[in-house]
Every structure is written in C-alpha cells, then in structure tokens.
Amino acid sequence: MSEPSASGPAAALQPGPIEPVRIGIVSISDRASSGVYEDKGLPALQDWLTAALLNPITFEPRLIPDERAQIAHTLRELVDDARCDLVLTTGGTGPSPRDVTPEATLDVADREMPGFGEQMRQISLHFVPTAILSRQVAVLRGRALIINLPGQPKAIAETLSGHEAASGIFAAVPYCIDLIGGPYLETRDEVCAAFRPKTARRPARQG
Numbered sequence: 001m002s003e004p005s006a007s008g009p010a011a012a013l014q015p016g017p018i019e020p021v022r023i024g025i026v027s028i029s030d031r032a033s034s035g036v037y038e039d040k041g042l043p044a045l046q047d048w049l050t051a052a053l054l055n056p057i058t059f060e061p062r063l064i065p066d067e068r069a070q071i072a073h074t075l076r077e078l079v080d081d082a083r084c085d086l087v088l089t090t091g092g093t094g095p096s097p098r099d100v101t102p103e104a105t106l107d108v109a110d111r112e113m114p115g116f117g118e119q120m121r122q123i124s125l126h127f128v129p130t131a132i133l134s135r136q137v138a139v140l141r142g143r144a145l146i147i148n149l150p151g152q153p154k155a156i157a158e159t160l161s162g163h164e165a166a167s168g169i170f171a172a173v174p175y176c177i178d179l180i181g182g183p184y185l186e187t188r189d190e191v192c193a194a195f196r197p198k199t200a201r202r203p204a205r206q207g
C-alpha cells in the first residue's frame with residue numbers, strides 16, 4: 001500500500017501553519033497614564049489573550065489619558081500604521097464627563113458592530129448591576145476589529161470569557177476576523193471556545 005501523498009485527502013485534513021496576529025491593546029485611564037496608580041489594564045489584556053490564543057501574538061500596547069482626540073489618533077495609528085488585526089481598549093466607557101472612549105472609537109469607524117456591545121452588557125449583568133452604565137462599542141476600520149471593554153481590570157476576563165449563562169464575546173472574534181480578511185485565529189477551548197460555521201472551520205490542531 002502506498003503512503004498518502006502530501007497533496008492527497010490525508011494532507012487536506014492536516015492543519016496548516018499557524019498564522020501570526022498583531023493585536024493593539026489600549027488602556028485608557030487618566031490616573032494610570034499619569035502614574036497615580038499602576039496600570040492593570042494592559043497586563044490583564046495581555047494575559048488573557050496569551051492564554052486564549054494559540055497564534056503567535058505581537059502586542060502593540062498603549063497607555064493613554066481619557067482624551068478623545070488622543071484616543072482616536074491612537075486607534076488610527078494602530079490600524080493604519082501598525083497594521084493591527086484586532087484592537088482591544090479598556091476604560092473610559094462609562095457616563096462620567098471624562099469617559100469618551102466610545103465617541104473616539106466611533107470617530108474612526110467605517111462600520112459599527114452593535115452585537116458586541118449588546119452582548120457585553122448582557123454578560124456583565126451577571127457580574128454587576130451597573131453593567132448598563134458601560135456605553136462600550138465595537139467597530140470595523142479597514143481590515144481591523146476594534147472593541148471597547150470596561151475599565152475595571154476584572155471586567156476584561158469577564159466580558160471576553162463570559163459567564164455560564166452568557167457566552168463571552170471573544171467566541172465570535174475569530175470568525176469576525178476571518179470575514180474581514182485577517183489571520184485565522186485559533187483558541188484554547190478551556191479559555192474560550194471560538195465558534196465558526198462548519199464551512200469556515202479548518203482541521204483542529206492536536207494538543
């Protein structure tokens with residue numbers, strides 16, 4: 001019996017090389033950016049993404065104050081110059097006068113993705129009754145997805161991983177990135193089980 005050829009049906013079931021991804025992480029806080037307290041947003045984002053994704057990640061971290069123009073400038077720079085596939089922000093989504101992250105994110109948007117904000121508020125209600133105070137949005141700019149998360153460092157894992165009663169929003173991120181032409185993101189199921197329609201799935205990686 002002959003060995004299966006590299007281009008035969010067995011090869012078609014092998015996972016391809018894992019694709020690198022570039023992710024912008026932006027912590028937006030007047031006090032953390034001026035050194036009043038230590039920033040916990042960037043480490044929380046980096047830790048969660050490193051645990052969740054199998055892809056090699058290049059992080060583009062930014063720590064900035066709650067200034068609308070500076071936030072919009074940072075988001076444009078991360079997408080247009082640094083070529084990030086995904087940008088996650090934390091902070092500045094609430095109702096206080098200095099909270100302008102959603103406005104700055106909409107300033108740079110080509111199109112809005114309202115489902116992310118809706119689902120995050122649903123998830124967060126399982127953790128805090130004040131979940132409805134977050135005005136967080138998600139948008140597309142070019143071939144990148146930008147998502148706002150609340151500023152409490154614990155809200156990062158809560159909204160990305162979800163609750164037993166409400167799926168975390170990151171489950172929908174890999175397929176969204178597929179649809180906008182980005183790299184094929186592969187997750188560790190124990191942290192985040194990404195969902196794709198069957199026709200969009202590649203063979204699963206072992207181990």
Ligand SMILES: Nc1ncnc2c1ncn2[C@@H]1O[C@H](COP(=O)(O)OP(=O)(O)OP(=O)(O)O)[C@@H](O)[C@H]1O
Nearest residue numbers: 027029030031032038039040041091092151152153
């Ligand atoms: N980057 C951060 N690092 C550590 N803790 C944070 C960070 N951002 C927010 N927090 C914590 O979460 C709380 C609520 O966050 P929120 O974004 O509403 O802050 P804020 O009151 O607007 O002030 P600031 O912009 O100066 O962080 C803060 O009071 C702080 O305890």
Ligand SMILES: Nc1nc2c(c(=O)[nH]1)N[C@H]1C(S)=C(S)[C@@H](COP(=O)(O)O)O[C@H]1N2
Nearest residue numbers: 091092093094124130134150151152155158
């Ligand atoms: N999952 C989760 N969502 C949350 C919270 C939280 O602790 N966990 N805090 C809420 C609170 S108290 C506020 S004021 C809003 C906005 O927070 P931000 O201004 O820090 O972005 O997010 C809300 N959403």
